[in-house]
Amino acid sequence: MIAMLFTTLGLAMREIRRHLMRSFLTVLGIIIGVGSVVTMVTLGNGTTAAVQQQISSLGANILQIRPGQSFGRGGGGTQPQPFEVDDVDAIRQQVAGVVSVAPQVQSSGLAVRNAANWSTTIYGTTNDYVKAQSWTIDRGRIFSSEEERAGKTVCLIGATIRRNLFREDDPIGERIRIRDLSCEVVGALKSRGSSFGPGDQDDVVIMPVKAVQRRITGNQNVSMILVSVDPAYASDAVQDSIKALLRERRRLGPGKADDFNIFDTQQISETLQSTTRTLTALLGAVAAVSLLVGGIGIMNIMLVSVTERTREIGIRLAIGALGREVLLQFLVEAVVLASLGGILGLGIALGASILISPMLQIPFLFNPTINAVAFLFSAAIGVLFGYFPARRAARLNPIDALRHE
């Protein structure tokens, strides 16, 4: 039986070599089918992962409150009144269900150390912000309460700044110049890892809010308030109490529209996730079509060669082959071709995904399920269409197979 299988394998391999064109086209169909479906789904998964990473960098369950009306509503002519640090304290003290509240004053400027300089974003905020944004400290420490209260010129620096200004040097205790103030580095933030898409998350300098207000922006304005919501509370309810509080503090009468907006990262992450899911499904559908096209290609080749194969089967039967011996040969041939095409297709998909992922700035994620499904599907088509015409022929009287037109 084993010897028989080896003989058959040899026979099948010989037939594959003898009909190179037919074999090549069959394999090609499988390569296209497997290659495209696996590449597309892998890239789709990578995109989803990249989007998810960006979402998580916004911080989970965070409300971003900005002055001004929300998108979509026609903005009024007057400049919206900015927030102040008092608004931050009021929310912290009066709204139930908030874990932490932090102000954010944003500015940009050149950070300089010796001959090195780097253009970066400067955030004036508090330790709460560092926690809410899930930053971890790689070296050094966060601000002391004294530094926060007094608005000392101390700073935490992101990995990009550290790399560009300090290289391998220890930055703790060193001073850097930002605009025209000199500040001491007290902590280095751990890298958020490779960041995908626009905006490098590690390109930041964080300072106490008072320092930024006093020494950089020169006013008391807070450009954004970040609220971290207690997961035990419904985000909508927390938003409503914040809204009520802020309306009162900003003296908005009953008929007046909000002159600030609340942006819920939870909500946006859900929207983005469902969008990427749709995108992946779409890619999958396109890929499934190419899998189908590949399958039809295989089918065509097999059906076109049916006459030739039927005559071949007739000859084999006429010289004494049993129907099942002929069938086994055709089955082995189909399996060999399908596996060959499937493996090549998987290899090409792997190469293409590894190559394209960095171009799209998405991570490469190997998905065993889709690899297996695509391989099995194409292989099944190859085997089915190699096997069934052969089975029909092997059931004919030898003379009818020989006469097949």
Added chain:
Amino acid sequence: MTGPLISLRGITKTFGEGPTAFQALRGIDLDIRSGDFVAVMGPSGSGKSTMMNILGCLDVPTSGAYLFKGHHVEQLTRDERALLRRRYLGFVFQGYNLLARTSALENVELPLLYRGEAKKARQEAALAALRKVGLEEWADHTPAQLSGGQQQRVAIARAIVTEPEVLLADEPTGNLDTERSREIMQLLKRFNSDAGITILMVTHEEEMAAFARTTVKFRDGLVESVEDRKQPVPA
């Protein structure tokens, strides 16, 4: 051996069904002795090929009895018929029916492969068969690289490589010129007298039939006559 090697009794073959049905054989009675060389003649469409295919187990009769060495072939299963072909029968077609893109040697090896013989034994036997038909030097040529006469000799080598008891040849010289046809006839004649292979051969040409000992004439799906020749052409 007593009794004929092959006996046909009341063999009929009908193609198609209903109003378009056509009876190609209408009751054939025929005995073939072991070691005989039979020429089958008759007009085109008289049923010669139909009978040869039934004898070769490539087709089955509609009714009647086909006895091979006293066994009822018409009662065998598909696989049993295949094994009968494998063991006792060799078939040569008018159109050669060699596997394309396959060397002469591999074509001749094929029946041995299905007999489960080892590669070395296969190759030796196939080469020996090719030598017998004078094509040893052409062993690695494919059919496309061979002339019609050479292809038919490869087909004959393939048919005799298994040392069959019966060789069935349906117009083996039908596509060949007279010179090539004579070579083929001499080959067949030699296999008949030297190896004792029983041969049935369909031909339209008296000259080729003259090599045979017995001549069976067909007409309209029936055997018209069976004649023994006193002095067939020697090998």
